Amino acid sequence: MKRLTQYADEIYRCMRCGACQAVCPVFAVIGQEGSVARGRIRLMREMLEGKLAPSPRLAKYVDLCLGCRLCVANCPPGVNTDRIMVAARHELAGYLPHARVKRLLLRQLLRNPRRFAAAMGVLKLARRARVNGLLPGALKLREDLMPALPAHTFRRGWSQGTAAIPLGDGRRIGFFLSCMGNQVFPQVARAAVRVLERQGLEVIIPDGVVCCGAAHHHSGDWQMAREMAWRNIMVFREAGVEAVITDCASCGSAMREYAGLFAGTDEAEEAAEFAAKVADISVFLVEKVDLLTGDGIPPVTVTYHDACHLIRYQGVKHAPRQLLSSIGGITFREMVEADRCCGGAGTYNLFNYQVSIGVLDRKIKHLKETGADLLATGCPACRMQLEYGIRRHGLDIKVVHPVELLALSLGLNTEPLA
Amino acid sequence: MLSDNFLTELRKIVGEDYVLSSPEDLVCYSYDAVTTTHLPDVVVFPASAEEVSAVLKVANGKGIPVVPRGGGTNICGASVPIKGGIVLAMNRMNKILEIDTENLVAVVQPGVVTGEFQRSVEAHGLFFPPDPQALNMSTIGGNVATNAGGPRGFKYGVTRDYVLGMQVVLADGRVMRVGGKTIKNVTGYDLTKLFTGSEGTLGVFTELTLRLIPLPEDKRTLLAIFDALPDGARAVSAIIKAKIIPTTLELMDQEAMQLIEASRPCGLPTDAASAILIEVDGSPVDVPVQIKKVAEVCAGCGAREVRVAATEEEAAQLWASRKAAFAAMARSTPTVMTEDITVPRNLLPVMVEKIKQIARKYQLRIPILGHTGDGNLHPIICTDERNAEEMARVHVAVDEMFREALALGGTLSGEHGIGLEKKKYLEWELGRTGVDVMRDMKRALDPNGILNPGKIFLREDGE
Structure with missing residues (x-):
């Protein structure tokens, strides 16, 4: 119980006021105390005090936490339930539902970019041959969560260095190519890199990067998360860049928290130095460059969904909105509860499908009310979930990353919006 | 410990999914916002007055405690099942049944979250003023049971001033309606007011008729x-x-x-x-x-x-x-x-x-x-x-x-309630006679003492 014991004081700090009930998306669906921070924290307290033994049910309640931090933001004493749940997953690893499947996914698939590519290839093949329709009901539902996959990955379609001509003041930045950016949404990564280059920056996209380790850390697998984090830190150190930019909310938040991953070790300083260089692309564009926005785009109404990993993990709220509002032709319309979790939460939707859909439906209702043509968001996992929700409700709304619209405005988007 | 037969009976009433009895679930219903906690024996989530009535009938027959629970956000210990038994979690009964804009009343189930109810009536230009701090997670049923107040109390009064009527299930399972949609009602004793603020010790609300006023512009x-x-x-x-x-x-x-x-x-x-x-x-x-x-x-x-x-x-x-x-x-x-x-x-x-x-x-x-x-x-x-x-x-x-x-001529509690936390002081304010009258009322309505036992009064019957 070492990891959990570290949080003992914080666990005692929960005053059971129930403020988490007002905001927890899972509680709104399930309506039972075990599925809200107050209950989970109490369960951890009883486990620490030895009054409750670790059990599958305990693990299930821990597992049902989205990690969205809505409760943390609303908590009077400021209990970091998300971190406590990460520690709890570590302690309860053997009891977690789907523990073996998840471990396999994380340790074998996500750890190695080549294996991940191969898995995506199999899915594409299955869809082309239409054998995916033969999957049993529950699995088919989960396969439906995956978006249409691109013909080529980012890496295959991109030749390094063609446009990387140092312009202006010769600033050199690194671009962290996420698993999702490479495999699922390469058009976003392309738009991001082109936009950065147009701002006069030299963009390095190092070859040796691996998964950011977010999923491993969230599932309580510290060792694996550290291993991958260290590899990324080394790769970017070699690249000698002033900043590490990402178009992925989750990768960004994971990398900005690398220091915490190495707390108390010899690598902590190096990790902190790296973490300080990491920036979400919207923040970097709005704060660190004299932004060129181009000629604008045809008139369109856009709304924005705050990814948990941007708004509450990185405190990014205004930059993406500012970016969108600075593009000519866009009418920006805020949606109700824009900062409420969509229920995607990495692989949460795969393993807790029903709850995830309950959370998603509320988001889609608010989206529909805006009457927007486009929904912008800075997180590929949210995007998959939101696209699924839009298909599910038969709506005609496209999901985009803010930089895709900026690329369009700058005349850089050679491909139409999805 | 409750017998397996009894648990089976409860499952028959509300359905398999709505009876929780694992140690993990019991922990999650052992507390509210005070520090004292106690495990219940079972948690039951009824969906209708009929189900509440059936649960109370079987509990009353066996003398098993029943503790109604809304958001569990009160700070007097009213929701802590201090004698074990059944926690009756009312949050599945969370529908706004009617917003009557002609009579300026609303009819709601007890599990509606107060803040959501307020936003719903405000969309009609109407106002439900009681504003306890926990309004975004507390329920109307809980607010009526504790007669919750709030900062607006001075101008607009407290929850009591907005309760016109209710459907309430008594300890023996009988269902009673008192009050209604009219502002004026002097038919018999004012039982609506008696049940308001009774902290779950006299009955279980299954429907509430609430007064609304125009929303200030x-x-x-x-x-x-x-x-x-x-x-x-x-x-x-x-x-x-x-x-x-x-x-x-x-x-x-x-x-x-x-x-x-x-x-x-x-x-x-x-x-x-x-x-x-x-x-x-x-x-x-x-x-x-x-x-x-x-x-x-x-x-x-x-x-x-x-x-x-x-x-x-x-x-x-x-x-x-x-x-x-x-x-x-x-x-x-x-x-x-x-x-x-x-x-x-x-x-x-x-x-x-x-x-x-x-x-x-x-x-x-x-x-x-x-x-x-x-x-x-x-x-x-x-x-x-x-x-x-x-x-x-x-x-x-x-x-x-x-x-x-x-x-100074004041009172123990303006808006939180007595529950567990202040029962020791009750007699200081009410005197022996006041406490006796309240206990007589409790005994008349709940002779077996199953409804939220251990609350308000320092000593139960037979103690």
Whole structure:
């Protein structure tokens, strides 16, 4: 119980006021105390005090936490339930539902970019041959969560260095190519890199990067998360860049928290130095460059969904909105509860499908009310979930990353919006 | 421990999925917002009055305790199943059945979250004023059961003033309707009022008929800062004498302001004795006149500064300080205990001074928030429940506070309830006869003592 014991004081700090009930998306669906921070924290307290033994049910309640931090933001004493749940997953690893499947996914698939590519290839093949329709009901539902996959990955379609001509003041930045950016949404990564280059920056996209380790850390697998984090830190150190930019909310938040991953070790300083260089692309564009926005785009109404990993993990709220509002032709319309979790939460939707859909439906209702043509968001996992929700409700709304619209405005988007 | 047969019976009534009895689930229903906890034997989630009635019938037959639960957010221990038994979690019954815009009433199930209900009626231009701090997670049923108040109490009254009728299931499972959609109703005893504030000890609400009023069109806020506490109190009296009834008159004492500024700077003066946050509402014609008058009165009573919000954003900024108060206190200490003694309005500065003396005497940190319009004070004891020696001092200090409040003609609880936390003091305020009459009523309605046992009264029958 070492990891959990570290949080003992914080666990005692929960005053059971129930403020988490007002905001927890899972509680709104399930309506039972075990599925809200107050209950989970109490369960951890009883486990620490030895009054409750670790059990599958305990693990299930821990597992049902989205990690969205809505409760943390609303908590009077400021209990970091998300971190406590990460520690709890570590302690309860053997009891977690789907523990073996998840471990396999994380340790074998996500750890190695080549294996991940191969898995995506199999899915594409299955869809082309239409054998995916033969999957049993529950699995088919989960396969439906995956978006249409691109013909080529980012890496295959991109030749390094063609446009990387140092312009202006010769600033050199690194671009962290996420698993999702490479495999699922390469058009976003392309738009991001082109936009950065147009701002006069030299963009390095190092070859040796691996998964950011977010999923491993969230599932309580510290060792694996550290291993991958260290590899990324080394790769970017070699690249000698002033900043590490990402178009992925989750990768960004994971990398900005690398220091915490190495707390108390010899690598902590190096990790902190790296973490300080990491920036979400919207923040970097709005704060660190004299932004060129181009000629604008045809008139369109856009709304924005705050990814948990941007708004509450990185405190990014205004930059993406500012970016969108600075593009000519866009009418920006805020949606109700824009900062409420969509229920995607990495692989949460795969393993807790029903709850995830309950959370998603509320988001889609608010989206529909805006009457927007486009929904912008800075997180590929949210995007998959939101696209699924839009298909599910038969709506005609496209999901985009803010930089895709900026690329369009700058005349850089050679491909139409999805 | 309940028998398997009994659990099977409960499952038959509400369905397999709505009976929880694992140790993990019992832990999750062993608490509310007080520190005392106790495990129930089972948690049941009924979906209708019929199901509530059936559960009560079988429980009554076997003498098994039943504790109705809404949001579980109260701070008097009303939802803690101190004698075990069944927790009856009412949050599946969460429908707004009707918003009647012609009669200005709403009919709701008890599990509706108060804040959601307020937003729903406000969409019709209507207003349900009771605003307890927990309104975004507490339920209407829980608010009626504890007769919850809130900052708007002085102008708009408390939950009791908005309950017109109810459907309630009695301990033996009989279903009763009292009151209704009419404002006037003197048919027999006022049972609606009796059940309101009964903390789940007399019956279980399954439907509530609530009074609504038109939503005020406009409001304005100001913050008045005083160097001496009695000046603030004089200002409050002077405002009321000037025939203005503000919506809220929220007091923050110096210690509260210092804590807020340390945790989330809002520009409060940490060297002033107190600040009062005043909001007025009404028609767009009235409101500017009211706020101007309030500002003048405050200045005339020696306010060293009066900040009037010109815009909604400025008003939100002024409110931000008051809203940050509870979090600031919670973050400053492992345990906070919020009391809610209430005294006649004109004696509020006297009571504040008494609380400060008590805090000094027992070396405790007790910042004070309060609703000055209705004399309702929240001394917030910042302590650590794991420190037995300090907790002993806390208990003596609380005893003393209550004694002082009663001596001033006040009451133990303005808006939180008695529950577990204050039952020891009940007789101090009501006297032997008062307590006996209440216990007689309890005995008449719940002869087997199954409904929320161990609450309000120090001794149960047979103890």
